[in-house]
Amino acid sequence: MTMPSPLLRLDKLRRRRAGRPAVKDLSLTLDRGQVLGLLGVNGAGKSTTLAMVAGALRPDGGAIALDGRDFLEHPELARRLLGWLPERAPLWPELTVAEHLDAHGRLRGLAGAALRRAREDALARLELAPLARRLAGVLSQGQRQRLGLACALLHRPALLVLDEPANALDPVQVAALRALVREEAANGAAVILSTHLLAEVTAVCDRVAILHEGTLRHEGPLAGTDAAALERRFFEIAMGGEAKAA
Amino acid sequence: MSTLAVMRLELRRLMVQPLAWVLAALTLAWLAWRFVLLLGQFLGMQIRLAALPDGPGFTDIVAVPLLAQLAFLAFLVVPLLTMSALAGERRAGTLALMAGMGLPPSRIVLGKYLALLAWLLLWLLLALAMPLALARATSLDWGKLAAAALGLALLLAALAALGLACSAFAAHPAIAAAAALALALALWTVNLGARMAGLDGGAINWLAMSTHLQPLLRGLVSSADLAWFGLLVALALALAVRRVADEKERD
Numbered sequence: 001m002t003m004p005s006p007l008l009r010l011d012k013l014r015r016r017r018a019g020r021p022a023v024k025d026l027s028l029t030l031d032r033g034q035v036l037g038l039l040g041v042n043g044a045g046k047s048t049t050l051a052m053v054a055g056a057l058r059p060d061g062g063a064i065a066l067d068g069r070d071f072l073e074h075p076e077l078a079r080r081l082l083g084w085l086p087e088r089a090p091l092w093p094e095l096t097v098a099e100h101l102d103a104h105g106r107l108r109g110l111a112g113a114a115l116r117r118a119r120e121d122a123l124a125r126l127e128l129a130p131l132a133r134r135l136a137g138v139l140s141q142g143q144r145q146r147l148g149l150a151c152a153l154l155h156r157p158a159l160l161v162l163d164e165p166a167n168a169l170d171p172v173q174v175a176a177l178r179a180l181v182r183e184e185a186a187n188g189a190a191v192i193l194s195t196h197l198l199a200e201v202t203a204v205c206d207r208v209a210i211l212h213e214g215t216l217r218h219e220g221p222l223a224g225t226d227a228a229a230l231e232r233r234f235f236e237i238a239m240g241g242e243a244k245a246a
Numbered sequence: 247m248s249t250l251a252v253m254r255l256e257l258r259r260l261m262v263q264p265l266a267w268v269l270a271a272l273t274l275a276w277l278a279w280r281f282v283l284l285l286g287q288f289l290g291m292q293i294r295l296a297a298l299p300d301g302p303g304f305t306d307i308v309a310v311p312l313l314a315q316l317a318f319l320a321f322l323v324v325p326l327l328t329m330s331a332l333a334g335e336r337r338a339g340t341l342a343l344m345a346g347m348g349l350p351p352s353r354i355v356l357g358k359y360l361a362l363l364a365w366l367l368l369w370l371l372l373a374l375a376m377p378l379a380l381a382r383a384t385s386l387d388w389g390k391l392a393a394a395a396l397g398l399a400l401l402l403a404a405l406a407a408l409g410l411a412c413s414a415f416a417a418h419p420a421i422a423a424a425a426a427l428a429l430a431l432a433l434w435t436v437n438l439g440a441r442m443a444g445l446d447g448g449a450i451n452w453l454a455m456s457t458h459l460q461p462l463l464r465g466l467v468s469s470a471d472l473a474w475f476g477l478l479v480a481l482a483l484a485l486a487v488r489r490v491a492d493e494k495e496r497d
Contacts, residue, residue: 054346058494078348079248086346090339092255094262103258106251107347 005068006031007159007190008053013062015048022048024214025062030190030207032158035181037201037222038194040211041238046194047087047163049211053192054084054161067158079108083157087164089148093137097128097147100136104151122150125180141168149177153184160184162193166200178204198234202227212237248349252357253364256331260365269326273319274372280315281376284308304384305391309377310463313394316373317401317459321434324366324402325426328409329419331358332490337418341493351490355483359410366402370395390465397462400475404455405430407482414489430455433478 006029013026023045030036040046051057053064055071055078064071071077078084091100101122105115123129126146131139136147145168152160162181166174181191181204195201201208202222208230210218217237222230260266288307295301332355335341344354374395377386409426416422437454451457455478458471 051342051346055348056342056346056494057496075345076348076350078346082346082348084343084346086339086343088339090343092259092338092340094259099258103251103255104347106254107248107344107349109247109251 005065007067008192009063009065010049010053011063011065013049013052013064014060015045015052015057016060017048022214023052023059023211026211026214026216027062028209028216028219030159030192032188032190033185034207035185035191035193035205037205037208038192038211039196039198039201039208039234040194041196043213044211045214046211048214050084050161050163050192050194051086053159054078054082054086056084056086080155081158082161083152083155083159084161085145085148085152085163085165087167089144089151091136091139091144091147093135096133096135097139097150098123098132100147100151101154104154108155110155118154118156122154125153126150127176142170142173145169146173149180153180156187156189158189160189160191160193162191164195165193166195166197174200198227198231202230210234210237249353249357249360252344252349252354253361256358256361257364260327260361266327266365269323270369270372273316273323273369276319277312277315277373278376281308281312284311285380303387304377304380305387308380309386309391310394312373312377313398314463316370317398317463320366320398320402320405321427321430323369324405325409325412325423325430327365328362328406328413328426329416329423330413331362331410332413332486333416333419333422334413336493341490345490345493351493352487355410355414355486355490359406359483359486362406362410363403366406367399370398370402387465393465393467394463396467397459397471400462400472401455401459404475404478404482407479407486408433411482411486411489414486 008030010026010028013023014021015023026049028036038046038049048057052059055075058072066077067081069077095103098119101119102115105118110118123132126149128143128146128150131143136144139147145165149162149165152162165177169177181193185191193200193205205222207221208218209216210233218233285308288304291307332341335344341354377391405426408429409422412426412429413419413422416425433453433455435454435456437451437457440448440450445451452474458474461468461471
């Protein structure tokens with residue numbers, strides 16, 4: 001009996017940015033229904049990694065397999081399989097919330113009744129219905145973040161890539177975001193989210209990966225790891241204790 | 247399908263941006279004023295024109311000069327319309343987002359180009375409506391007017407492609423607008439020296455945009471002129487696609 005291939009497989013991914021290695025030989029896998037938390041201090045390489053996974057940056061080396069296929073050879077897989085929320089939700093300020101969802105839906109190949117259903121569903125799930133006719137340019141930071149998330153979720157992707165999704169959200173919205181991520185995972189989607197908040201990881205993730213200076217320093221399941229142990233491990237890596245010990 | 251989705255998005259953005267409407271309103275008001283002046287000039291020449299057996303008519307004195315005015319305005323309007331198309335999207339992060347949707351660069355560029363072209367052709371149609379409104383009252387030279395309108399459409403298509411290419415390469419929309427204006431003016435005047443020296447042929451004259459537009463404004467349609475505009479559009483769009491494809495490699 002053959003094992004099903006993971007939804008996402010990164011193999012020795014490398015990328016230089018601003019003349020220095022931002023990601024070095026990063027390998028990891030992610031299965032359907034799993035939530036992976038990508039932890040690291042600022043500049044650790046989290047956003048670069050997620051941009052490569054999302055297909056917005058091409059790696060200098062290594063491979064990305066999405067649903068068993070070479071993602072670098074077939075970037076069109078992203079259209080159906082992938083939803084990405086970058087660090088600052090990129091929006092068109094002159095379009096309304098509903099127009100954003102329509103545009104994202106059409107760009108992903110949705111049309112007619114399917115597009116309307118997806119839009120209404122996303123508006124309801126992200127509690128954006130009262131803002132549907134408001135211009136994106138006048139939304140608050142938290143509302144912009146929720147709209148970015150709604151656009152990423154609109155087509156029910158198999159892989160959700162979230163870069164600092166809790167940015168600018170209030171505590172109630174953070175709790176709603178956590179519930180949403182867990183719901184997506186329960187429905188079979190894989191989620192990879194970057195954060196520098198340990199609480200975020202322990203609250204929603206099944207697995208954690210810690211990046212430091214572009215290198216994967218720790219990767220494993222969260223089950224059985226208490227928050228204090230994870231925190232110790234994180235600081236060990238972030239403060240260079242591990243390197244000193246080595 | 248995705249080209250149409252990009253085109254629809256870009257058209258929607260153009261339609262809700264004040265800049266596109268302000269430019270359209272100001273330029274059409276200017277053209278309407280020029281139309282009234284040209285019409286007055288034409289009416290004042292009626293007696294003299296009646297004495298000439300093959301004298302110029304309404305098309306030569308009103309319609310074509312009006313379209314020449316539109317060509318002049320296009321050098322300013324098109325760079326302003328195209329400047330944000332890619333440079334603005336890059337700054338806002340939406341260009342990377344589109345790449346993250348698996349959209350090929352060619353479709354992103356083509357969708358944006360078609361939207362800009364649709365808007366510019368609508369602008370041309372509104373300007374054409376002025377002489378066409380008097381079609382029943384005057385004797386229009388339909389062939390000459392169609393050739394001039396084709397020339398204008400080709401000019402707008404070329405300027406839009408040039409503007410889009412500049413927007414793809416520039417880091418800031420204002421730089422894209424300035425570069426597009428400078429390039430368009432350079433292409434228009436590249437043969438100025440040669441013409442002042444009395445040289446009518448040669449590569450430098452072939453390179454100049456004016457060499458290919460002026461025959462069309464006179465009613466002469468040649469495949470060489472159409473091919474020149476086609477080549478310019480294809481080259482500019484290919485460069486824009488190449489630059490957008492390189493976005494994924496950027497530092």
